[in-house]
Amino acid sequence: MEDLAQIAIEAALKTGARFADVRIENSATTIIELNDGVSKQSLSSRLKGAGIRAFIDGAWAFAHTTDLTKSGMRATGASVAKMAIATRKRVSEKFEIEGPSVQARSYYNVKKPFSKTTIEEKMAFVKAIDDQARDYDARVSSTRTIYGDLWTELYLANSLGTNVYTQNSIPRIISAPTAKEGTNRQRVLKSLGVRGGYEIMDSDEAQNIGTAAAELVIELLSSVSVKGGVYNVVMDPILNGVMIHEAFGHAVEADNWPAHATVLEDKVGTQVGPENLSIIDDPTLDGMRGSYEYDWEGTKAKKRLLVKEGILTDLLHSLETASRLNLEANGASRSQSFMYEPLPRMSNTFMEPGDWEVDELIQDTKSGILLCSFNYGYTQTAKGQFMFQASHGYLIENGEKGQMIRDVSLAGNILEVLAKVDAIGNDFMLDAGTCGKNGQAVPTMTGGPHARIREVPVGGM
Amino acid sequence: MVDSLLAIGEKAVKLAEKLGADQAEAYLAQSRSFEIEAENNAIKAASESRDVGIGIRTIIDKKIGFAYVTTLQRSDVEEAVEHSISLARASIPDPAFHSLPDSLSKYHNAMGLFDKQIHDLTAEATAELVIRVIDATKEVLDGQDYAIEAGVQSSSSVNAIINSLGIAKTEPRTSISLYSYPILKHDDDQTASYEYQISRRLDEIDPEWVGKSAGELTIGFLHPKIIEGGEMPVIFAPLGASAILGRGFADAVNAEEVQMGRSYIADAFGERIASENLEIVDDGLLPSGIGSRSFDAEGYPSHQTSVIEGGVLKSLLHNSYTANKDCVDNTGNASRPSYSGLPSISTTNFIVSPRNGDMNTFISELDKGVVCRNTGDRPNMTTGDLSAMIIEGYYVENGEIKHPLKNTLIGINMRDLLKRISHIGNDSRTTYSMVTPSIVIEHANITSG
Numbered sequence: 083m084e085d086l087a088q089i090a091i092e093a094a095l096k097t098g099a100r101f102a103d104v105r106i107e108n109s110a111t112t113i114i115e116l117n118d119g120v121s122k123q124s125l126s127s128r129l130k131g132a133g134i135r136a137f138i139d140g141a142w143a144f145a146h147t148t149d150l151t152k153s154g155m156r157a158t159g160a161s162v163a164k165m166a167i168a169t170r171k172r173v174s175e176k177f178e179i180e181g182p183s184v185q186a187r188s189y190y191n192v193k194k195p196f197s198k199t200t201i202e203e204k205m206a207f208v209k210a211i212d213d214q215a216r217d218y219d220a221r222v223s224s225t226r227t228i229y230g231d232l233w234t235e236l237y238l239a240n241s242l243g244t245n246v247y248t249q250n251s252i253p254r255i256i257s258a259p260t261a262k263e264g265t266n267r268q269r270v271l272k273s274l275g276v277r278g279g280y281e282i283m284d285s286d287e288a289q290n291i292g293t294a295a296a297e298l299v300i301e302l303l304s305s306v307s308v309k310g311g312v313y314n315v316v317m318d319p320i321l322n323g324v325m326i327h328e329a330f331g332h333a334v335e336a337d338n339w340p341a342h343a344t345v346l347e348d349k350v351g352t353q354v355g356p357e358n359l360s361i362i363d364d365p366t367l368d369g370m371r372g373s374y375e376y377d378w379e380g381t382k383a384k385k386r387l388l389v390k391e392g393i394l395t396d397l398l399h400s401l402e403t404a405s406r407l408n409l410e411a412n413g414a415s416r417s418q419s420f421m422y423e424p425l426p427r428m429s430n431t432f433m434e435p436g437d438w439e440v441d442e443l444i445q446d447t448k449s450g451i452l453l454c455s456f457n458y459g460y461t462q463t464a465k466g467q468f469m470f471q472a473s474h475g476y477l478i479e480n481g482e483k484g485q486m487i488r489d490v491s492l493a494g495n496i497l498e499v500l501a502k503v504d505a506i507g508n509d510f511m512l513d514a515g516t517c518g519k520n521g522q523a524v525p526t527m528t529g530g531p532h533a534r535i536r537e538v539p540v541g542g543m
Numbered sequence: 544m545v546d547s548l549l550a551i552g553e554k555a556v557k558l559a560e561k562l563g564a565d566q567a568e569a570y571l572a573q574s575r576s577f578e579i580e581a582e583n584n585a586i587k588a589a590s591e592s593r594d595v596g597i598g599i600r601t602i603i604d605k606k607i608g609f610a611y612v613t614t615l616q617r618s619d620v621e622e623a624v625e626h627s628i629s630l631a632r633a634s635i636p637d638p639a640f641h642s643l644p645d646s647l648s649k650y651h652n653a654m655g656l657f658d659k660q661i662h663d664l665t666a667e668a669t670a671e672l673v674i675r676v677i678d679a680t681k682e683v684l685d686g687q688d689y690a691i692e693a694g695v696q697s698s699s700s701v702n703a704i705i706n707s708l709g710i711a712k713t714e715p716r717t718s719i720s721l722y723s724y725p726i727l728k729h730d731d732d733q734t735a736s737y738e739y740q741i742s743r744r745l746d747e748i749d750p751e752w753v754g755k756s757a758g759e760l761t762i763g764f765l766h767p768k769i770i771e772g773g774e775m776p777v778i779f780a781p782l783g784a785s786a787i788l789g790r791g792f793a794d795a796v797n798a799e800e801v802q803m804g805r806s807y808i809a810d811a812f813g814e815r816i817a818s819e820n821l822e823i824v825d826d827g828l829l830p831s832g833i834g835s836r837s838f839d840a841e842g843y844p845s846h847q848t849s850v851i852e853g854g855v856l857k858s859l860l861h862n863s864y865t866a867n868k869d870c871v872d873n874t875g876n877a878s879r880p881s882y883s884g885l886p887s888i889s890t891t892n893f894i895v896s897p898r899n900g901d902m903n904t905f906i907s908e909l910d911k912g913v914v915c916r917n918t919g920d921r922p923n924m925t926t927g928d929l930s931a932m933i934i935e936g937y938y939v940e941n942g943e944i945k946h947p948l949k950n951t952l953i954g955i956n957m958r959d960l961l962k963r964i965s966h967i968g969n970d971s972r973t974t975y976s977m978v979t980p981s982i983v984i985e986h987a988n989i990t991s992g
Contacts, residue, residue, distance in 0.1 A: 117803060121634035123885055126610045126626040128619070142588035148595060148614040165589045165666055172670060174585035201633040209635065224804045260805050260925060269805060269925040307928055310772060310954050310990030341582040342690035343726055345733050421592065460919045462934060464726040464735035465764075467949065469920070469932035489923050491930035493950045539769075539992035541930035541952030 083247075086155045087239040090134050093159030095241055098167050099136035101179040102159065103240035105378060106132045106150070107420040112196065114204055115228045116212040122226075124205075133420040136162040139176045141169035142402075144423045175340070181401045181411055183243030184382065188375040190249040192279025196231040199280040204229055207283055208255075214292030215259040219300050223262035227292065230254045231280070236378070244380040252371055252525055253282050254514065257295035261303055268302040268488070270295055270473060275371045275514030275525065302474060305486040310542025314450035314478075315492065316443055316534045319511035321453050321472050323528025325492075325535075326361055327431050327517070328459040329468045329499050334388055334396075335414075335426040335519075336403035338463055345466035345496050346394060354394045355500035358436050361389035363398060365413065365429035371514050372429035372526040374416075379424055381413040389500075398426040418522040428517060433530030436506025440532045443505055445481040447534060452476045452483060453490055466496040491541035499535060507532035548573060549713055551615055552705035555599055555624055562628045564601040566643050566707045570840070571597045571615070572881045574700030577669045581677055581693040589666055598882040599627040602643070606634040611883050641867035644843040646709035653714075653845060655831035660745040661717035662699040669695055672721055672750050679754025680723045684761070692724040693754075702881075710842035718743050718833065721750060723757035729765050734947075736760040736935060741975060743831045760916075760935070767949035769991040770938050776912035776965075777953055777984045778905045778939075781972045783915040788823070789893055789976030791922045791929060791957055796850055796858075797888045798865035800924060807927030807957055808856065815854045817961035820898060823851040825860060827875055827891035833973060834891035839877040841886050846875045850893075854962075862888050895979040901970035902981040907942040913989055914939060915953060927957035948991065955987035963987075 087104040094102035108130050115123035131148040132155065143165035147158045212227040231253040239245040254275035261268050272295035274288050282288060317325060338344035346354070355361075365373050365383040374383055379401050386396045397403070400415035403426055415424040444452060452475050459470025471491045477484045512529035552569035559567035573595045580588045597620055598611035608631030610623040672695045680691050696719070703713040722739035738757035740748055779787060800806040808816060827845030829835050838844055841863050849857045861869070862877035865888065878889040906914065914937040922929035933951045937944045955963075968980035 116635065119635065120637040120639075121607060122637075124608050124630035124634045125885065126623075126630055127883065128612045128623070130619070131613055140587070144588065144590035146592060146594075161591070165591065168666060169579075169586055169589045169670070172586040172674070174583070201630060205633050205635070226803075260803070262804060267804065267807075267809075267925050269923075307954075310952065310988050312990075312992035341692060341726075342728075343692065343735075421594070423588075423590065457923070462735065464724075464733065466733065467932070467934060469934075469952075471920075471930065489926070489928050489930060491920070491932065491952055491954075493932045493952050495950060537992070539950050539952060539990050541932075541990050542954045542988055543928055543930075543956060 083237040084245060086150060086152065087237065089152055090155040090159035091239060091241050093156045094136040094163040097160045097163035099138050099163040101137040101241050102135060103238065103379065104132055104134050105236060105238045105417065105420050107234065107236050109232060109234040109419065111230065111232050112204065113228065113230045114208045116208050117226050118224055119212055129419055131420045133422065134158050134162050135423060136166040137179055138166050139170050140173040141166050143169060146421045177406050179401055180405045181242055181381065184246055184380045186246045186376060188248045190251055192251050192281065194280035196233050196251065196280055211255065211257055211292040215257050215296040218293055218296030221261045221263050221300060221303065222259050222296050224260040226258040228256040238378065238380050240380060246376045246380040248374065248376050250374060251279055252277050253280060255283060255288050255291055257292045259296050259299050261299040263303050266303055268299055270299045270302060272298065273514055277369050277371050277373050301486060302488055305474060305488040307543040308451065308487040308490050308540060311540060312537050313540045314447050314534065314536050315538055315540065316447055316450060316452045316478065316532060318454040318532055319509065319529045320455050320513040322433055322530040322533045323431065323513060324456045324459050324470045326433050326530060327428060327528045328461045328470050329494060329496050330361060331363065331428045331431045332461050333463040333496050334398055336397040336399045336407065337426050339403065340406050343464040345463065349394050352394060353392050355389060355392045355503060357392045358506060359389055359392050359500060359503055360434040362386065362434060363388055363428050363431045367430050370430045370512060370527050377413040377415045378417045379415045381411045381415065383413040386412055398428060400424060400426045416524050418524055422522045425519060425522065427519060427524055428526055430512060430527040432512060432528065433506065433533060435508050435510050435531040438505050438507045440507045440509055443507055443532055443534060444478055444483060447478050448481050450478045451487065451490065451540065452478055457489065468496060469493040493539055502535045502537060503533055504536050505534040548701065548703040549705060549711055551597065551620065552703050555597060555620055556705050556707055558621060558624045559599060559601045559628060560707060562624065564603055564628060566602045568600045568643055568706040569597055570704050570879065570882050572700060572702040574698055576696060576698035577664065577666055578696045579670050579673045579694060581673050581691065583690045584677055584681065586670055586673055596882040597623065599624050600885065601627040601631045603631045605636040605638060605640045606631045607637065607640065608634060609885050639868045640864060643706045643708055644710060644841050644863045644873065648844045650837055650844045651828055653828045653835040653837045656714065656716045656743055656835055658717045658744045661697050661719050664697050669697055675750035676721055676723045676754040679751045680725050680758045683755055683758025684725060684727065688728040690726045693722060695721045704842035706842060712838050712842045714837055719745060719748055721748055721753055723754050725757055725761045727761045727765065732766050734761060734764040736764050741833055741973065743833065764935060764947045767947040769950055770948065772990045774986045775989055776909060777987050778902060778909065778912065778914045779982050780902050780914060780916040781970065781979050781981055782917040782974060784979045784982045785974040785977040786918050788895065788979060789974065793890045793893050794924050795957065796860055798859040798861045798869065799888050801859055802865060802868060805925050807925060811856050814856060816856050816958065817851055817854040818964040819854045820967055821851050821854050821961065821964055822896035824849055824894045824896065825890050826894055829892040832892040839875040840879040841877040843873055843875045843877060845891065848874045860888050860890065862886050893977045895967065897969040897971050897980045898967040899969060900966060901968045905966055905968065905981060905983050906939055906944060909939045909942060912939050913937065913948065922957045929957055929960065930954050951989060951991040953987050953989060960984055
């Protein structure tokens, strides 16, 4: 792979590019999905190819190819450079790409590699989880279970002399049953996704995920829709993570700075939340789905303290944003696959725990809602608007957890919401996620402690 | 290349049969696309993507396997066939699986899917479109503090489907999309909006309109306010209607979701589920339609399917599997993410039949209510509950727009929303997922704060 990458880089530089980089990927995926005990999807895939970028004077060009021959790499390297040169005359801001030269080989060893586990063993596990959800209660009317694993080998090199080889291994199991009682129908989705080999599926959490999902969907049959209004909201760790991710994390991706596309543009070094609030994005955590050793540009992964005691202190950088803002790259550049360009992205993002006992937090809230888990969320950083939806929750009445509620949406403004966080729990948990940006999905984790936000609009039926 | 796609597919199907498949299907696709992106009022990046791959579905004793690979090299294709076969062998049989589609049905050609001008478009000419869209946006925002993001994507592709029952189909298609996303600062406020166009024909793209509209919309969203909530009418502009119906209703008439009991309209077949004036057709043969194709993702002929007529649910959307399971005609709605997945079900061109009036007349007739230009939300498909943020919208009083909205949510169940459609306009536009005019909902629960 090294010589193929060098051929492409040399061809790009010879054609006139100032900077070039190459990512060569070899990935294998397996997906097994059962619906009602029957195979719905048994899929295997292999992604093999290279993504090549060339840069000159502020103009980028990118192409990907599956022609991994010397002549194919040479041709793509040259044509990408030509595209960058043609774009150069139209750019308005000239800059250079700077960064260190990194040499590394990073092997990721797991106890049970996916390739050493038979398809029959994986199928039997998925079947067991699917049966588990259905057998839990007669009201479970339909089951859906999905197992997926992804093994990736990535080699990347650039014209600064960087060459880095990395490996990654991420499995996931999802149970999504539907329950029915009369005309009342509910569905949930429970997932476990961390970093590791097939041994993760031997854990208690994985082995019982069908039961956990079924238990929740049956409980949801007695839930009600919440009445719309402005509430004091206590978020559980999962939902807190989603709030941090949507309402804050995207807005500190540093590509928003040259584009003037974030409401936080003038806020670096200023107070964005209360003094007890700290927010971290950390790709170096052991065994987490959003973790990696080197980013997709070869920069060593680093813990990022985004908010320290309420002050916005750091951003998520790629080589480009660090070069343009005259800062140091901090290893936040990621791509979905060789078919995409790397962008500044989050990894494992969370709020630091505070000192409230969770029970006390609920008691102290008196009247409000406790929101749990999530369906989805999205944000528009240029406008500062975000929304996310809890899959379920509970009314808090007289300081006690009461009636179960479902599908609760919360809308807000990035600049306003963090200031409304007024109490942070002392517990902690991270949950698996997948983050989308510009059509690229990357594995992430989000979480934190329970936390309370005062006076936020909650949608109702 | 078309011949060789079919030939590679034939070989893969034959190999699968030799290795023991009762039936096999190969889906191949090859595409070339250009993308130009602009940031802060200037072009910044260009990319060219050449994508090719093959996905192989094999069936052994009603057990289904699938594998794909991102090359067409012989050894890779053979490995994918072998993986597909071993996955089929290890799978759990699906008694409801009957057969892949055969080649006996009659095909109609979908017209206007390929535009040679798009196919031949150079990176240079593509960049010119982005410059025009930026210039048109700038003209509207002249003298203000702005940063325009803009982009264009053009694509020319061909797919091929080959199966054991004699289907061997291939079709070239082109498309182009263009957008402008201005960010505007004024006093202490910052806002953004966007406009776009998507088409299969280059001569339908109007960069000046996209730029002008994006600029004007953005100015209109400065200084948003919250309002006092409550029950009130909602006008959905075409993009908003497309988000709500194109995602929130289209998935509810997906036969697979209905069969699994996961859709909020399960059991409503033949019943009146919507306002009498609502008519929705799924038309896979609409000339130059974004969702048009002569055959679906399993090679079955495209159809025109009446989904709602006079408010009554007439048909669900099927692929071969769900049609066989329900013993009804296949509607030709199989879809897949190119070669990289199994067929599921999706709309082709999901069209709300236009009636009278447009968004402006609806606003002028409104005493008090909100306009939702767009939302990123979708309902809970099982319960139908929709809680949607008005990502772009206005508050209306006495027939006039008073101000843009912030932190405002619409709450309504989709079954009620469908029944409460009081007006359907004639200002139809093509979006990524639909062709729809503005629609008015009598009332929904609005929360703002």
